[in-house]
Amino acid sequence: MESGEINEEFDVRDNGQRRYAPVGKVLAAGIGVLGIFWLAASSPGSASDSPEVRVVVVPAPPPPVSAYDTLGPGETLAEMLAENGLDGRAVHQLTEVVREVKNPRSLRPGVVARFSGPPDSVPSSVFLRVSPDSLVHLTWSDSTWASSVRTVPLTTDTLHLAGLIDSNLWSATLSGEVDKLADGEFQEYVYDMADNVFGWKVDFTRDIRRGDAFRVAIERERRPDGSVRLSRFLAIELANRGRVFQAIPFTRPGGHKEYFDGEGEALRGTFSRYPVSFRVTSSFSTRRYHPILKVRRPHLGTDYGAPRGTPVSATASGTVTRAGTWGGYGRMVEIRHARGISTRYAHLSSINVRTGAFVEQNQMIGRVGSTGLSTSAHLHYEFLVNGVQRNPATIDLPSAPALEDEYLEDFRLIRDQALGQLDRVALPVLPEASRVESVVAD
Numbered sequence: 001m002e003s004g005e006i007n008e009e010f011d012v013r014d015n016g017q018r019r020y021a022p023v024g025k026v027l028a029a030g031i032g033v034l035g036i037f038w039l040a041a042s043s044p045g046s047a048s049d050s051p052e053v054r055v056v057v058v059p060a061p062p063p064p065v066s067a068y069d070t071l072g073p074g075e076t077l078a079e080m081l082a083e084n085g086l087d088g089r090a091v092h093q094l095t096e097v098v099r100e101v102k103n104p105r106s107l108r109p110g111v112v113a114r115f116s117g118p119p120d121s122v123p124s125s126v127f128l129r130v131s132p133d134s135l136v137h138l139t140w141s142d143s144t145w146a147s148s149v150r151t152v153p154l155t156t157d158t159l160h161l162a163g164l165i166d167s168n169l170w171s172a173t174l175s176g177e178v179d180k181l182a183d184g185e186f187q188e189y190v191y192d193m194a195d196n197v198f199g200w201k202v203d204f205t206r207d208i209r210r211g212d213a214f215r216v217a218i219e220r221e222r223r224p225d226g227s228v229r230l231s232r233f234l235a236i237e238l239a240n241r242g243r244v245f246q247a248i249p250f251t252r253p254g255g256h257k258e259y260f261d262g263e264g265e266a267l268r269g270t271f272s273r274y275p276v277s278f279r280v281t282s283s284f285s286t287r288r289y290h291p292i293l294k295v296r297r298p299h300l301g302t303d304y305g306a307p308r309g310t311p312v313s314a315t316a317s318g319t320v321t322r323a324g325t326w327g328g329y330g331r332m333v334e335i336r337h338a339r340g341i342s343t344r345y346a347h348l349s350s351i352n353v354r355t356g357a358f359v360e361q362n363q364m365i366g367r368v369g370s371t372g373l374s375t376s377a378h379l380h381y382e383f384l385v386n387g388v389q390r391n392p393a394t395i396d397l398p399s400a401p402a403l404e405d406e407y408l409e410d411f412r413l414i415r416d417q418a419l420g421q422l423d424r425v426a427l428p429v430l431p432e433a434s435r436v437e438s439v440v441a442d
């Protein structure tokens with residue numbers, strides 16, 4: 001019952017047409033419904049002697065009326081509440097309850113409140129949807145305001161999904177529980193896989209091929225409207241150019257979540273695969289960049305198209321050996337890492353680090369630009385071993401430490417459950433005929 005009521009309140013907000021007049025007008029327009037009762041009144045002893053009929057008009061309790069108001073740009077919560085007839089005490093109390101969930105000053109325009117109460121009166125009940133997951137409720141009863149915070153009722157499920165890649169991840173043919181996907185949900189999983197799970201093993205901007213495939217089991221928390229509040233991978237399998245990678249998340253006590261293969265080896269490398277988020281570069285990957293360098297000399301780096309200003313991060317920890325303008329590189333950063341490896345990030349619009357500074361892996365060192373020998377905004381990235389440019393994709397780079405023995409027993413339990421979930425959907429393969437076709441096409 002309780003959750004049904006909450007559901008309804010959240011739904012009311014979801015379906016709120018926001019075409020209601022301010023509450024004052026609605027309340028004034030409320031009309032009490034009159035009930036008319038015919039009463040036969042007679043004294044017990046004289047029922048048959050002197051029948052008498054009286055008409056009595058009794059007002060039925062008027063139904064409560066509701067109105068919605070939306071927080072406008074530049075408007076404070078207190079102003080909106082006061083405008084809808086709440087007195088100073090109610091405004092203060094509601095603001096304090098909101099504070100338990102969120103700083104009232106940080107509420108964005110568009111937050112919707114529902115006011116209800118008897119007609120021609122100030123509201124006796126206020127619902128305020130502070131966030132997608134929290135509803136604040138204030139009711140007037142027994143001469144006092146009672147307040148509560150309600151949390152949206154969540155349901156948990158596990159999503160099983162598989163994909164067969166045509167030319168890139170976006171053209172994957174999905175199978176499994178595709179009908180359970182919310183709008184834009186699949187894209188989020190792709191970004192997460194590319195940036196946080198397999199980014200060290202596979203360059204999703206250029207290594208993905210027709211016939212590659214993946215399957216995944218995802219645990220989700222969903223709101224009543226079907227949107228996803230939280231999700232986490234239970235297990236992922238990725239087949240890429242004949243190799244199969246498995247990823248299972250595990251968190252060491254006091255540590256961060258990390259992905260391991262079935263044997264407990266880390267997927268994370270000491271070098272990130274790319275210095276710009278896949279989320280940014282993916283939409284630019286089909287374009288070609290600065291033919292100038294390619295014409296003049298062999299191209300010794302990798303270009304990542306990205307909008308000017310996109311953050312650039314160090315692919316591994318190390319010491320900055322150069323931070324400034326350097327010929328055709330324009331503004332660039334060079335970092336010296338362990339094992340005779342160094343990396344360069346060129347054509348930057350701005351630089352965040354100084355020569356001699358130590359930087360951590362994934363630390364932001366500058367922003368994408370088009371300085372130096374460059375015709376459009378992009379990042380030129382070089383990977384050098386003992387001073388010679390190499391292709392980082394073809395070099396066997398060291399991985400982060402494997403899971404320690406003490407955690408392996410726990411990990412295996414989690415792994416076996418996770419892989420059981422993964423087996424609910426098959427890893428797709430190209431049909432024989434098209435596999436031959438694709439070989440010919442290559």
Ligand SMILES: [Zn+2]
Nearest residue numbers: 301302303380
């Ligand atoms: Zn380049």
